[in-house]
Amino acid sequence: MREASRDRLKAFLTLLPSIILIGIFVYGFIGNTVWISMTDWGGDGALALEPTMNFVGLANYSDLFTGFLSSGFRQDLVNAVYYSIMLLVGAIGLGMFIAILLDQKPKGEDILRTIFLYPMALSFIVSGTIWRWLLAPQGGVNVLPTYVGLPPLTFQWTSSTKAILEFNWQNLIQIFLYIASFALILVGLWILKNNQKRAVKYWLGPGIIVGLIAWFGGGLFPEALFMEETHGFNLATLGIIMATIWQYSGYTMALYLAGFHGISQDLRDAAMLDGASNASYYRHVAIPMLKPITISAVIILSHISLKMFDLIFAMTGPDNAQTGHPALNMYMTTFRANDFARGAAIAIVLFMVAAMFIVPYVVSQYRQRTKG
Amino acid sequence: MANVEIKKVVKKYGPVEVIHGVDLSVHENEFIVLVGPSGCGKSTLLRMVAGLETLSGGEISIGDRVVNNVSPKDRNVAMVFQNYALYPHMTVRENMGFSLKMRKKSKEEQNERVMEAARILELEPYLERKPSELSGGQRQRVAMGRAMVRKPDVFLFDEPLSNLDAQLRTQMRMELRKMHMRLKTTTIYVTHDQIEAMTLADRIVILKDGYIQQVGTPIEVFEKPNNVFVAKFIGNPPMNILEGVCNVIDGKRFVVIGKTRFPIQDGVAAEIVDGSPVLAGIRPDSIKMGQNVERLPKDWWCHGEVVVSEILGAHSLLEIIIDGENDLLAEVEGRIVAHPGETVRIGFEFDRMVLFDPETKMALY
Numbered sequence: 079m080r081e082a083s084r085d086r087l088k089a090f091l092t093l094l095p096s097i098i099l100i101g102i103f104v105y106g107f108i109g110n111t112v113w114i115s116m117t118d119w120g121g122d123g124a125l126a127l128e129p130t131m132n133f134v135g136l137a138n139y140s141d142l143f144t145g146f147l148s149s150g151f152r153q154d155l156v157n158a159v160y161y162s163i164m165l166l167v168g169a170i171g172l173g174m175f176i177a178i179l180l181d182q183k184p185k186g187e188d189i190l191r192t193i194f195l196y197p198m199a200l201s202f203i204v205s206g207t208i209w210r211w212l213l214a215p216q217g218g219v220n221v222l223p224t225y226v227g228l229p230p231l232t233f234q235w236t237s238s239t240k241a242i243l244e245f246n247w248q249n250l251i252q253i254f255l256y257i258a259s260f261a262l263i264l265v266g267l268w269i270l271k272n273n274q275k276r277a278v279k280y281w282l283g284p285g286i287i288v289g290l291i292a293w294f295g296g297g298l299f300p301e302a303l304f305m306e307e308t309h310g311f312n313l314a315t316l317g318i319i320m321a322t323i324w325q326y327s328g329y330t331m332a333l334y335l336a337g338f339h340g341i342s343q344d345l346r347d348a349a350m351l352d353g354a355s356n357a358s359y360y361r362h363v364a365i366p367m368l369k370p371i372t373i374s375a376v377i378i379l380s381h382i383s384l385k386m387f388d389l390i391f392a393m394t395g396p397d398n399a400q401t402g403h404p405a406l407n408m409y410m411t412t413f414r415a416n417d418f419a420r421g422a423a424i425a426i427v428l429f430m431v432a433a434m435f436i437v438p439y440v441v442s443q444y445r446q447r448t449k450g
Numbered sequence: 451m452a453n454v455e456i457k458k459v460v461k462k463y464g465p466v467e468v469i470h471g472v473d474l475s476v477h478e479n480e481f482i483v484l485v486g487p488s489g490c491g492k493s494t495l496l497r498m499v500a501g502l503e504t505l506s507g508g509e510i511s512i513g514d515r516v517v518n519n520v521s522p523k524d525r526n527v528a529m530v531f532q533n534y535a536l537y538p539h540m541t542v543r544e545n546m547g548f549s550l551k552m553r554k555k556s557k558e559e560q561n562e563r564v565m566e567a568a569r570i571l572e573l574e575p576y577l578e579r580k581p582s583e584l585s586g587g588q589r590q591r592v593a594m595g596r597a598m599v600r601k602p603d604v605f606l607f608d609e610p611l612s613n614l615d616a617q618l619r620t621q622m623r624m625e626l627r628k629m630h631m632r633l634k635t636t637t638i639y640v641t642h643d644q645i646e647a648m649t650l651a652d653r654i655v656i657l658k659d660g661y662i663q664q665v666g667t668p669i670e671v672f673e674k675p676n677n678v679f680v681a682k683f684i685g686n687p688p689m690n691i692l693e694g695v696c697n698v699i700d701g702k703r704f705v706v707i708g709k710t711r712f713p714i715q716d717g718v719a720a721e722i723v724d725g726s727p728v729l730a731g732i733r734p735d736s737i738k739m740g741q742n743v744e745r746l747p748k749d750w751w752c753h754g755e756v757v758v759s760e761i762l763g764a765h766s767l768l769e770i771i772i773d774g775e776n777d778l779l780a781e782v783e784g785r786i787v788a789h790p791g792e793t794v795r796i797g798f799e800f801d802r803m804v805l806f807d808p809e810t811k812m813a814l815y
């Protein structure tokens with residue numbers, strides 16, 4: 079007993095320096111940012127030696143989401159969400175596809191793997207510059223068709239003002255409820271097979287109720303803005319999405335390929351003898367077995383896309399309205415406009431969005447560990 | 451159910467030939483065991499029957515069909531692997547039903563067949579568990595269940611029991627035997643454990659370095675080994691092999707090893723004449739002690755000094771020196787107690803002695 083507590087003390091003392099440092103430089107500064115985001119630090123006297131800072135509560139946040147002049151930030155946020163989703167689907171899908179091809183042991187697998195992984199080694203500034211050239215209105219990709227005698231493309235890759243999948247920000251609450259309902263039903267369907275009762279009681283039922291409330295109660299919710307404001311998927315972000323997928327699919331490929339190689343030959347043989355074709359081997363055996371890899375890829379890519387800065391900076395500059403991103407917005411707001419409080423609020427919003435992706439992962443990992 | 455014909459099968463990995471023209475007929479409903487030391491090509495041969503390795507030469511047919519170019523999934527064979535190869539992300543039920551799902555069988559049929567296999571293998575309580583939540587023996591049974599639900603033409607087993615502890619192995623051996631008696635599916639079973647081979651097989655195939663040494667029933671390969679390798683490989687403890695010369699004394703042939711003389715039965719190995727060098731093989735269990743000696747002819751008796759004795763309960767292993775120079779291992783009844791240093795009377799069953807040519811190592815009958 080006494081021995082054990084001595085060990086604990088030693089362990090604690092060993093860890094103490096890192097605990098203190100992380101406490102100050104990570105959590106302390108997050109706390110400080112939260113505090114700043116609730117003040118009015120900014121404007122004229124912002125750079126004074128002792129700037130005036132008054133507590134204003136959640137005013138900065140409510141301005142970001144409902145303020146008349148913050149529609150730029152809202153579009154950036156919408157961009158970031160679409161960007162994350164497209165990057166996840168694109169990079170994981172493409173990476174997995176290439177990994178499956180390479181798993182067939184073609185000649186020169188090693189060389190191909192290196193080639194596919196290579197874009198990862200480039201800095202975002204470099205790849206951003208390359209893609210900026212490639213996507214220039216009168217060059218690169220747009221002139222490709224002329225090599226086969228077709229007219230050139232005219233798409234404005236990084237400055238098109240077209241948008242699809244638009245929605246009205248006024249209906250924010252309703253949209254939120256729809257998303258919540260969708261998520262609940264999705265989880266419900268997921269666990270329906272294992273635990274029917276719980277799935278219906280805690281997930282499917284509430285999901286449907288929330289969905290119905292959103293559907294019928296649409297008119298009753300307070301509107302977020304006093305006027306219509308549409309946001310959607312800006313086609314100008316396609317170029318950036320392509321560039322990021324190009325750069326990251328090699329990485330997901332490497333993750334999956336390592337996973338595929340780790341599956342024992344016996345298991346593959348067993349599936350073959352059980353009558354699985356190559357396609358059903360991947361669909362029913364290999365990919366489900368690599369669920370942990372998929373989860374890690376989702377976490378890594380989503381936080382990369384939420385923090386994306388340099389690539390967009392290099393491709394379109396920091397203040398291109400069509401391709402804006404909250405991280406760029408935060409930088410411009412904080413260090414160009416000296417609006418520190420508002421910049422801090424944007425940082426915290428980004429932090430919360432990232433947490434939405436990561437916390438469920440950490441919780442599920444933790445549960446698995448305590449269970450196993 | 452089907453027979454399997456293996457004709458002149460050759461396997462090469464690059465320039466290295468590991469199976470050299472193997473011929474083997476497995477009859478319908480037969481339980482064939484392939485044994486041999488590590489690296490002799492047992493798994494390779496089995497995997498060629500399964501279709502997991504291509505043939506470099508020869509022909510394999512299952513039933514009436516030559517399967518050289520038939521993919522594994524269309525051969526209707528099921529295989530149980532040494533490390534079980536269960537799908538870790540699926541429950542026991544899903545593992546067993548996977549092959550039926552792949553063959554697009556109806557849900558009812560899947561369920562029915564899985565339940566039937568689970569009942570036979572006593573896996574019903576574990577159907578919803580993942581393989582990682584099962585013991586080794588239970589995993590082994592799931593692997594067997596997965597093979598069973600398919601009702602294949604041929605079962606292939608690659609050392610399925612070698613990851614289990616001794617007691618469980620004995621138990622699973624019995625269950626395998628029972629399963630075969632019930633299902634009667636043609637089976638090819640690979641092991642390097644000769645006890646498994648003896649207890650399970652209808653016929654044993656002994657392989658060495660990619661060549662078949664002998665094919666025969668367990669009694670045949672035990673009593674009438676083709677060569678020194680089989681004689682030493684089958685049977686535990688292994689056969690005593692003594693190097694001697696044939697001498698004719700008073701018109702009778704003897705193997706003479708120093709001062710020791712073993713009589714050669716009349717009509718055995720006519721090619722051995724006065725002066726031929728010869729190897730004499732004597733099974734440890736053909737050496738008798740105590741009461742059992744009385745039943746043997748008087749001139750088969752002799753005396754020996756016990757060097758070491760190991761008591762195993764049912765029987766004891768003794769190292770005995772006869773005539774002060776020749777070392778022999780004897781397996782005698784457990785009730786007989788012999789102390790090291792003691793001189794005891796022993797008797798040989800010389801009618802079971804096997805003679806080998808020292809040049810070719812082949813048996814002479």
Ligand SMILES: Nc1ncnc2c1ncn2[C@@H]1O[C@H](COP(=O)(O)OP(=O)(O)OP(=O)(O)O)[C@@H](O)[C@H]1O
Nearest residue numbers: 463466468486487488489490491492493494495642
């Ligand atoms: N993929 C391969 N490439 C080259 N040689 C191989 C390959 N697979 C097996 N071999 C060789 O073929 C021979 C037979 O191997 P096999 O796996 O059939 O042996 P085994 O009898 O099953 O042995 P064990 O009892 O250890 O499982 C061995 O000498 C091995 O080195």
Ligand SMILES: [Mg+2]
Nearest residue numbers: 492493494608
């Ligand atoms: Mg093997």
